[in-house]
Amino acid sequence: MVETSVKPIDEILDLFFLQGTLAIKTRVRLLVIPQSICCQPASLGGVMVLWQTIVRTASGRNSADENFSYDQSSYSRFISESGRKQHLNTSFLIGRNIGGGLMKQRKAIIAILVMVFLICIGSTMAAKIVQVSHNNIKAEVLPGEVGQYEISIKNGQDIDDTFYISVDDMRFALTLLPITDFTGGMKAKAGETVKSMMYLVPSDKLRIGEYNIRVVALSKKTNAVYSDILSIYVAPKPVEKVVIPDVTTTVSINPKIDPRIPLDIEVSVQNNNALDLGNVLVEAKSGLFSKQGTISLGSNGSDSISFKINLDKNQMPRTDLLVVSVSKDNRFIDFQQKDIEIMELKIPFNKGFSEENSFLKTKKTISIENNGNVKMTETIKEQMPFYRRWFTKSTPDYMTEKDSGKKYMTYAVTLEPKEKKQIIITTSYRMLLLFAVLAIIGIIIYYSSRSPLVVLKRAQIIQKKEGGISRLKIFLHIKNRTKHVFDDVRVVDKVQKIAKLIKEEEHIGTVKPNRVVQKKNEALIEWKIPKLEGGEERIIIYKVESRLSILGDFKLRKALVEYSKDNVRGKTYSNEFYVEM
Known part of the structure; x- marks a missing residue:
């Protein structure tokens, strides 16, 4: 039934009467409208009687000299015309003398009655959106027995809801099966x-x-309360001597459960009197499993049964309630409850390693799996020398960490239960080989294409005049950097027109020019060296004098060196030299 409430008639009348109108209120109250009409939202008969009162009052009919009784046939016709197929018996009595003053104040009374009618009709039309009902299965019990009922909840709402079941009499202990309806509420779409x-x-x-x-x-979504009344009869013991089953049930179980290990439940039942119960049913239920078996209980005897239950190894952590019941011929004799808990399994990740080798390349795969039942994060370490890390890349990226003087590549891996992940580490020296080959080729090309003779040119200021350079000493350093002998080495240097060669006495260790050729804008100085041994060095020194003082910096041109080897002529050049003040 739907729990609701409507204001009593006195409170409704108080809303419409102020001081000075007490007489009107009193007269209307004399209509003696039963409280049940306005307090029962489904009392359609009361609403119809109230409507007839309004019509009679509006037509001016005095009820002082007549008694009005509800016409059952007229009401039935009204019900059939309006489509309602309910049959409600409600009687209504118009009070006694209202008095002549009511005629003068008829409009006020009609207005009040109309408002009361609207309130009552609103309560009457309230839909029974949630209904609680029951079906008696065992409503009569002997002392020590358990009453059994089938509870039904019809959710007429437009939303899914959960209803928590309780009773208002603390002298009765309540439980529901399945047990989740008791611990978590009855869920109804x-x-x-x-x-x-x-x-x-x-x-x-x-x-x-x-x-x-x-x-x-109790509705979880709306906090509304719905109820139903049921009866249970506690019957006296039969006159004849009847032995009521009396057993003591003992349940042995580890409340902390590892889902990887089979669960053992040991149930022992002791028959406490001389009644031979014979075969009785023992049942163990929870939100995760249900097992049952049969034991034999003789007079004052005992028996036990074991249940071995294999749980899902990936079962997530949770709490549950184990209910062990003992019954005979579908009648409960005893039951025990135990709180149990699926433990968190924080197990180190399972790691597998595989490696693939190819030419100058190694691919290492680390396979990781979380065999626990909770989300975990673990750091994976892989030792690798620094020189290998230069040629290594991995998926995902790694961080470096130093531990006990050693460098490690580290990975922070987070996995859900039973989730797998791979770390792929690839080390390749192929690029190093490529760089080495290119370097060798470059060296070979360099040594094969470079000149066997090295010519270095430099100059030294030996005299200044009028703030400028007037004399220079020029050095040509020639070196054979091979082991071969070169014949007919010819050295040619150029002197700009602005300067002239100074002829001096030949000094030891220097080479005297073979000839000097004067041209229009420059002078060519030529030296000849008949043979230059492997690793031999020669230094040619000569001096020049400027015709005018040279102010600022200037550049000396490259010197040319020609040589012969195996009748093949080759040549090379010296560097340019900048003379700075």
């Missing part, structure tokens, strides 16, 4: 009807008799 088995355990101190218990369903 929009328009869906859901059912659950409810068990009521009366207190041992309850007297014999019938008890009306209110079952409450």
